[in-house]
Amino acid sequence: MKERIGFIGLGAMGSGMAGNLLAKGWPLTVLAHTRREAIDQLVAKGATEAVTPRELALASDVVILCVTGSPQVEQIVKGRDGLVSAGKPLLIVDCSTSNPAVTTHLAPELAAQGIALVDAPLARTPKEAAEGKLDVMVGGAPEAVARARPILEAFAARVIPTGPVGTGHTMKLLNNFISMGYSAIYSEALMLGAKAGLTPHVFDSVLRGSRMDCAFYQAFFDFVLNRNENAQRFAMVNALKDMSYLASFAHSAGAVNPMGAAVRNSFAIAVAAGQGEAFVPALSDVIAAANGVSLIDLPKAAE
Incomplete structure (x- = not known):
């Protein structure tokens, strides 16, 4: 059975990525946002909507982040009602363009709580995101990267391992x-x-x-x-x-x-x-x- 995916960040890139995951059979939960168009479209096609990152984490095995950068990632992960507050093992796939120094500091902190982190930033455009033809650079432990790969391949034409966590960013x-x-x-x-x-x-x-x-x-x-x-x-x-x-x-x-x-x-x-x-x-x-x-x-x- 396919793992349950939580997706946070349904902007120009994220909406196409999430759409591909849903179309290719991945159970999908998305985070509520005031900008409703992408969320409403995905929910109409079978996605579930969560109100907080904690609620999304409880419904997911793997969480994909596609937000602006490190401050937003840290808030989603460690903030009030953040992913960590769910108190459960997760794989977090950070597709944002984040600061590598923050990523390499965050990874062992999350590992101590049973959460694996891989950095998987994107190349190309929203057009390729919608077409499932993005390029993805992936840093992380080999077993975490292997777990993330079939999920990434739902919206990527190329998945390129780069080495340890932080090297993707x-x-x-x-x-x-x-x-x-x-x-x-x-x-x-x-x-x-x-x-x-x-x-x-x-x-x-x-x-x-x-x-x-x-x-x-x-x-x-x-x-x-x-x-x-x-x-x-x-x-x-x-x-x-x-x-x-x-x-x-x-x-x-x-x-x-x-x-x-x-x-x-x-x-x-x-x-x-x-x-x-x-x-x-x-x-x-x-x-x-x-x-x-x-x-x-x-x-x-x-x-």
Whole structure:
């Protein structure tokens, strides 16, 4: 029989993940929230709704968390009526992008109470979440990872073990560092091009199809060129959060990371400018505006 799954965090990613679990036969309990659309849809298809994390834990064998970051995870796990208060063995699968230092500290604390923790952050987009084609990086004890794998495969095309607990979250931060680094570089290059009278279309005509082209570039430029707000649905405030976690990790490792600091600063500028809820490709507009140029109304280069 399939284990009973509790799911907390039915946002853009979580709703698709939970939908796949339910469609593939996993008994599912979801946590009540004021935003009802995803919950109502899942309940209509057979999910059960719990009012508190404790109630959800009592109805579950495995609990998946897909929330913003470590503060939210700790509150759900250890707060009033949290998962721990249920007083029962659980497997907690943290699919959030959390701080590895918090994860590695939390795991032995939970193990002493009979609760196993694996970190299983996600790559790709809500589209792939709904399609069951996410990439998942998994850190944890081998037996816990093996237990989690068939559950993760309900919404993932690739499940990649990374090592001990905390390494999944570390790898996710490195993945995001590279992608946010590309975003910062694209944004600054577009701004400098605009200063020289080079339009985004000229920029794209040189890079697209070259060795510098990639799927991430194409998604970013779908916004730059076509103003597609949904091309890359990841808020800049979350990018800043992740780059802040990276800075914390670098500090704890005694590492000097000037590139990471520069990338973090780019997103700090965007958040300070009130654009934190805008998606990552909008960083190009923030950097352009900070330098007195615009990328929006530049004419397309002549054929």
